[in-house]
Amino acid sequence: MSAESGTKTLEVCFSPALIGQHDVSEAVVVVIDVLRATSSMCVAFHHGVNSIVPVASVEESLAYREKGFLVGAERNGEMLDGFDLGNSPFSFMDALVKGRDIALSTTNGTQAIAAAKGAKHIVAGSFLNLDVLAEWLMAQEANVILLCAGWKNSFNLEDTLFAGALASVIQPAFELNRMRDAVLAAIHLYNLARHDLYGFLEQSSHRSRLAKLQIEKDIAYCLTPNQAPVIPVMVDGALVRMAV
């Protein structure tokens, strides 16, 4: 059943490498990279950034510097030398970002946005914009696909937990189809974790990686709902703040 017939479907995709199983053309795709790309994007727009161009390579982002962009890059969780910004949400709270355009290259988030190409809308989701995003999605006459960026195309827990958090709120407005198992799994895992997201992720792979980088503060912030109630949306190759 399609969105046209009055019913709309909700699907969860655990990896950009599996996006081919989904029909993005009739759907809003929510790209999810909780630690930390899509969280930082929400913070950036909440602090007045004008646009963010997601780029695939570090070289490409440097080319944007010459056009007056701030450039942000991170690989394997670490900020790269010679860049203006890393991938921490706190680096986007600086007054220097207000009104600026940013070219951002990240390990997984940019790749997931690229995988969603052809979607009706591509928006960025994180715990930081949970409620505003849920409300907007339920009001759309479109199917919704929650696309977890994962870690280098592998399943990851933190993106799955956010997919579950969002799905558990919006599910009543959608039908579940033959792809329902991923939706159910995400909701089950979120319900297990919801009272202590931080503790639940203690054993997870990415959190272990990030802990080594001493960014526990970033993680705690990225798991806190509704700190940056904005919706980043792709328009003509750049993310901008949706007028809602």
Next chain:
Amino acid sequence: MSAESGTKTLEVCFSPALIGQHDVSEAVVVVIDVLRATSSMCVAFHHGVNSIVPVASVEESLAYREKGFLVGAERNGEMLDGFDLGNSPFSFMDALVKGRDIALSTTNGTQAIAAAKGAKHIVAGSFLNLDVLAEWLMAQEANVILLCAGWKNSFNLEDTLFAGALASVIQPAFELNRMRDAVLAAIHLYNLARHDLYGFLEQSSHRSRLAKLQIEKDIAYCLTPNQAPVIPVMVDGALVRMAV
């Protein structure tokens, strides 16, 4: 860390389409298609089948009939006309299968076996051979990858639950690496479901499909541990019963 250095890793892969993220060459790959291909394979060998050739197409399996094979095929959960066997574990309990060679084409199981090509060993896992398989895996000096066949390359719950059941038993003998999140998720979901697997799957996609086919009895049987304590293993393109 590799199996050679004395540590061995455990990974879970939620779809044949994601197998490229894993290094199968140093690993035992456990192919999991609980409803019903790998369950039926266990039953077949427990009832004296000589070999099972997994084939990709219905046409290919028919070619085996001329060589004296019994032929089994199923598409979308239903037995195909003109075949000797379907995909129900009960069809493999018949005395007629004893000592015979079978060519079997299934929707997802055969595809998953193909995806595991190049592995050190490829074995079939299901609740029906849980304990014997766990014991054998822990005794091997090799990495282990639990490969969920899923449904047409999408995540499914029943294969994930078995991956979690097996992982929760064997995990102490293995290291978890950067792919650990899928292992943790499978174990969490299994722990949620373990006291009522049948009820937990009630909302799942594949069970709904199969319920329409009136094979609730198959499902209940496929979720019952240790009914067929054998290990099907690929040798020269065919599954045979491992001597353990």
